[in-house]
Amino acid sequence: SQKIEQNSEALNIQEGKTATLTCNYTNYSPAYLQWYRQDPGRGPVFLLLIRENEKEKRKERLKVTFDTTLKQSLFHITASQPADSATYLCALWSNYQLIWGAGTKLIIKP
């Protein structure tokens, strides 16, 4: 069956360190993958998109990698800050729609 997996347990990171979140998928061949941030009581907010032919994408303190052989994307936040605390969702584009992971809750401790 097709599925997308994100670490269901919350990730606790010390402020200033790099946070790394994982998104694994099976039985998809996505043209691209997206990462979104969701704060409590709000809708997801788009962060980054990476295409299948791209290995890495950066935006300020954010970096995303995409390994189609491993069927995995990694999302990094460098120099993490308490304001980065949120739930991060990955989503694959497949069959003309986004397929969503369940999200990983990230907690940055001061």
Place this chain on the structure above:
Amino acid sequence: DAGVIQSPRHEVTEMGQEVTLRCKPISGHNSLFWYRQTMMRGLELLIYFNNNVPIDDSGMPEDRFSAKMPNASFSTLKIQPSEPRDSAVYFCASSLTSREQFFGPGTRLTVL
């Protein structure tokens, strides 16, 4: 731009009542998506429209759910009759390229 607008923000109703959720997408966007989010099931796509035409409604759970998009600036999601298991946060999202999606603030629905 005001972003995607949803109303109401909160809705509490009794089982069996009709519920109508409303969405105004970002002007110029040609795709609109209705999602439901719960702790148990995460974010689920219910239906999406492209140029006001429903493209995929396979995520609509039952015949009790229906969605319309009469024009490019308005869509509704209706549940009739509502049941307690419909309690969730319902999001509307719009996009221009069918890629990055812009979400509204959501409607928190509670069915008693």
